[in-house]
Amino acid sequence: MLQLVWGLFLIVLLAGACAVLASGGKADAALLPLPLLSGMALLLYGFGLAGALRIGAALAVVLLVAVWAVGLVRLRPAGFVKACREAVSTPGLALFVGGAAFFWVLFFVLQPMFTQWDEFTAWGLAPKMVVERGAFYVADPVNLKASFTYPATSLVTFLFQPFGRWAEWACLAALDTLALACVAAATALPRSRWFASVGVFAAGAVLPYFFRDPAPGAYATQYVNAMADLPMAMLFGGTLCLYFGTERRRGFFWLTALPLALLTLTKDICFAYGLIAAFLIGLDWLAAGEGPFRKRLGAALLHAGGLAVAVVAAFLSWSRYTAAVTPTVDTAASVGSAGLSYGAVLTGGVKQLLGIGRDDKFAQIMAAMGDAFFTRRVCLLGGGILAVAAITLVAAAAWLSAEKGATRRSILVLHLGFAFCFAALYAFHLILYYYNFSDGEGLALKDYDRYLTPYYQAWMLAMLCQLGRAARGRLGRVAQGGAVAAVLALFCWRGVPGAGFWTAADSLYTLRADVQQRAAVMNTVLDWNDRVLVLSQGDDATRWYYYRYELTAQVVNGFGGFYGRLGETQDRWDSDFMNLVESENWTLYDYKAVCVPATLVAYMAEKDCDYLLIDRADDYLQREFSPLFEGGLTNDMPATLYHFEGEDAEVPFTIAATTEQEVQ
Known part of the structure; x- marks a missing residue:
């Protein structure tokens, strides 16, 4: 019961802080849960590096309470109540609060538990150790290797369980709360277009099911797992949606760095995801910013470079920390049994791609990767080619619905940028299959769908956000309604499994x-x-x-x-x-x-x-x-x-x- 009360209390605190910060039209309240949650997790991260996680959790709550106090003083009680009422009437924030509270109450009743292998080897064990021990598992490893997993999921979990009493269901609810905050960032639309916000939120919430090919009757773990896949996908897409909502306002823009840094701390591959997000934001600034090309180029380099610095800082801080507190353990980033550095792997992989010294194993994996894009199912529609086609249709609908000029140019450049980065990421995974897996696992493309679906999911979420923002007039509303209806219809037709987060799974x-x-x-x-x-x-x-x-x-x-x-x-x-x-x-x-x-x-x-x-x-x-x-x-x-x-x-x-x- 304590975990439920604390979880709901934090959600209420978060909603009130969003209302205060959004008062006076300074920002859309739906945009704020993501940077606030990310900022609190990063505050915990800093205190965790210093070995004082519980102090960090207490300070995070005190800061939220301070925002409430400032709001009460500045707005007076009546004005504060009015600001809260206006914020909660914002569809995105209302859906976030309602959805998060629903997960917490439902999971408290059903008490779901971990079911996947990797949850017991790393992703569930890590937050359990952090909650029970009150310290990062790196400095206090017990049953977990120092560099086995990144800390973002543990930080979010600890925020909702700072008392040392561990509950698996509360861990799942905490990660789902973060996921809903990312989806809410895509719904920041004028209140008069509430229907569009509701549609984008509904489609975004079922994307984890859309980008999956479930076995008939299988238990759906998309929202009932401690793995990093869901937070990674949602943070990647949610960071871009948050950026779209900032509308390039100077001070507000840098809130994007908070979820971007948290994304980097989610998984080892997220260093690449973070740099991709910074690159896409810089590309969008260059394509749709104001002023002549030279001015836009300078602004793009400044803002994308600043975000890249946040990504690199988060990545290096964790690497240096693991190396500092475990000096006798090899925590250096390496790939494969040979322990090659990432630089050596990329150099060797690029040579293989160019045909320089290519061996039979690489050639076979490359052929398998090429075939998998068309034949391996990664979504309810089928293979990767169909997933890209569906995303492209949403992007095309957004482009047609948008006003001519910078907005259309932004959508086109963003979609092409996503495609370019996906090709690079695809080639990178080809190289990893060659260096990081045994011959049998590499040729079988082990976990192929799990590695790539987070990117598809984030790509689709970003395009749905763009469609929601661009859909004006009758044609735009029809396009957005059609896209949302198609996603929901496929989910209901083929994606609803025999069991999911809404059912008990005692037999498991x-x-x-x-x-x-x-x-x-x-x-x-x-x-x-x-x-x-x-x-x-x-x-x-x-x-x-x-x-x-x-x-x-x-x-x-x-x-x-x-x-x-x-x-x-x-x-x-x-x-x-x-x-x-x-x-x-x-x-x-x-x-x-x-x-x-x-x-x-x-x-x-x-x-x-x-x-x-x-x-x-x-x-x-x-x-x-x-x-x-x-x-x-x-x-x-x-x-x-x-x-x-x-x-x-x-x-x-x-x-x-x-x-x-x-x-x-």
Whole structure:
């Protein structure tokens, strides 16, 4: 309940601050949630770098309250109430507040949980660590590598959960609140054109479903996941929509730098996305700015350059921070198993593209990428070619609806700029498939749709915003209504899955709930400083990652290979989870660990482990390892946590907790 009350309280604070700042016609209230949320997250970022996240969260709230106080003093209570009423009557802000409150209440009732693999390895684990520990996982890593993920999603989550009490549903609601703020930025239209704002907001909100090809009956995770894909797409498109709404006003324009910096901190590829956004804004300024070409060129370079500086500063600050707080860990940006720098990768990739020293693997991946643009489904219409065609139709409708002159020129140049940057991004992913993936994964174009759909989504959102702003007169209204209707119709026809954020998904949580229940028992004994080795015989790493996410302790990695003789480690390699198998069965178990009782004890000592958690045992453990454990082992034993007494103990493992009895 605390998370729900706090989430709704922040939304109300945010809406009131938007009303005060928008009073007097200084800005459209629908534009303000995005820069305010981004600014608060960036304030947290600064305090997080200094190791004082909770102070940053408190200051962010104090600043919002201060805006309210200034509004009450300056406008008087009656004027403040009037400003709030006018702001909330702005369609974009009203839809943002209503949509955000809807997500918070619905998720509180349904209590959705994480379901995707990467949420437990990085994107869900990172905000959980930040919320529970009150510090960046880089300086306080526990179960997460220093440079494993970027901090934007964790910052937004922490803003809505600053008390150290973690809730997955609140994390999801916080990220969706940010997404709706980005969509709201596209709706900044005069109040008399409320229908256009509603249409753009509705179409923008379903774009995550539009740019996806769901399996029939599959659970829709677009608004129920902690991955960076949704924030990345929405921040990229929302930053451009915010720029359109500033109408190039001097002071107001620089608010665009706030979501742009947050975008850069969202994912590693977002450094490129941030520079693309700065480039597109500069291109638009050059095409549609006021004055002669030389004056427009200077203004374009100044403003695009200033935004690029914000992007570079955000990127470098995180890189330098990770390197500074983890000096013994390699946090340098590198690609592939060879550890090549991005510069070396780009140089080698460009040479391959030009045919200089091109090998068969690159040629095959290039052919696969060329074919995928036409055949791999990335949206409800089909392949990338159809996605680009749909976006082009929206851009054409905006161009036809706009007044002749600078506005039409802006739409045309912006669309062509998007297309040019997409081609460059496509080539960049071709190079990454060559350098950063195994032969099988590269040729299969692993996660192709996930990598590219955020760009399509942002491109479409920007064009819908342009259409909404340009649609004047009967023809313009018809064009905008047709575009919105087409997006919504496709969503209703082919995009509505069997289950989504609006339904419970209890059947997806069966395995998670089992691990969660067992981990809760172990957590009554464990502390964050404890080091635990987890064994779950027959696991495919799923249960291991669930435990790594749930346990309030440092989960130690296992090993693969052969460790059958003490002191001989040349035949083993570091892994994550491990299953113990008999040496004679080694050929039947790829990537499992051959281990005898003495070497298990030696490995525990080598890794300085405090506990061993046996989630599931089997006949091999029962037969060979029982003498090492208090009470022995059985193949059907309950999950049990053992304290490691040391190599010299007569019984190295004593029971600390079990799911069938009270803590010892």
